[in-house]
Amino acid sequence: MNINGDPKTAAAGSEKIIRLLASSLLPTRHGEFRIHVYQPVDETVEHVALVKGDVAGKDGVLVRVHSECLTGDVLGSMRCDCGEQLDAAMAKIAEAGEGMILYLRGHEGRGIGLANKIRAYQLQDQGQDTVEANLALGLPVDTRDYEVAARILSHLGVKSIRLMTNNPRKMNKLADYGVVVNERIPVITPHTPHNIGYLRTKQQKLGHMFDFE
Numbered sequence: 723m724n725i726n727g728d729p730k731t732a733a734a735g736s737e738k739i740i741r742l743l744a745s746s747l748l749p750t751r752h753g754e755f756r757i758h759v760y761q762p763v764d765e766t767v768e769h770v771a772l773v774k775g776d777v778a779g780k781d782g783v784l785v786r787v788h789s790e791c792l793t794g795d796v797l798g799s800m801r802c803d804c805g806e807q808l809d810a811a812m813a814k815i816a817e818a819g820e821g822m823i824l825y826l827r828g829h830e831g832r833g834i835g836l837a838n839k840i841r842a843y844q845l846q847d848q849g850q851d852t853v854e855a856n857l858a859l860g861l862p863v864d865t866r867d868y869e870v871a872a873r874i875l876s877h878l879g880v881k882s883i884r885l886m887t888n889n890p891r892k893m894n895k896l897a898d899y900g901v902v903v904n905e906r907i908p909v910i911t912p913h914t915p916h917n918i919g920y921l922r923t924k925q926q927k928l929g930h931m932f933d934f935e
């Protein structure tokens with residue numbers, strides 16, 4: 723794999739080439755992490771790896787591959803479970819003393835972007851579910867790609883992971899890029915009247931694994 727994006731080798735294959743742009747310590751509510759900012763060559767989007775402990779050369783590293791959700795992660799929206807999942811994943815990594823969050827930008831709205839996600843919310847307020855709303859807008863249900871996550875894991879020397887997700891398709895998509903996923907660890911957050919419909923649709927139409935009591 724080409725780590726630093728040497729353009730000479732970029733032409734050799736169709737692999738996405740990533741550059742490590744910057745790194746620093748990052749104290750958080752969940753203790754100290756190291757933040758790395760990556761960017762694929764010829765793209766402007768910046769992705770984040772938030773790492774705790776020494777993960778290089780390790781097997782079974784606890785990993786959350788998190789799709790950016792401005793409304794849930796930053797604004798505390800209760801329409802989805804993203805913000806709480808991110809918090810729960812960081813807490814679990816802190817407890818374990820080792821692991822990482824891969825925060826993928828450009829995944830907003832399962833790939834349709836923020837404005838379209840908000841348009842989809844408007845349709846959901848009129849009775850459509852999260853899948854129907856995307857389709858009604860003439861947009862795909864999920865365009866997310868996980869190659870950059872695989873490249874970052876490889877750059878950081880991670881040998882295999884325990885993936886924190888309720889979405890088995892995410893495991894498969896990472897595996898398609900060569901990531902060895904040893905185990906899926908559920909990230910279940912409490913449901914509320916605001917997100918129960920959304921969670922049920924994810925379970926029924928998108929293959930997410932939840933047990934509703």
Ligand SMILES: Nc1nc2c(ncn2[C@@H]2O[C@H](COP(=O)(O)OP(=O)(O)OP(=O)(O)O)[C@@H](O)[C@H]2O)c(=O)[nH]1
Pocket residue numbers: 787788789790791792801802803804807829830831832833834839842843846852856886887888889892909924930
């Ligand atoms: N299009 C659309 N995107 C949404 C909606 N609600 C949340 N999202 C986006 O969905 C992404 C998260 O995907 P989810 O399907 O909730 O979960 P996942 O990442 O597939 O699976 P987990 O690992 O279990 O969280 C984030 O980028 C959110 O911005 C919605 O109603 N419509």
Ligand SMILES: [Zn+2]
Pocket residue numbers: 791793794795802803804805
């Ligand atoms: Zn969300």
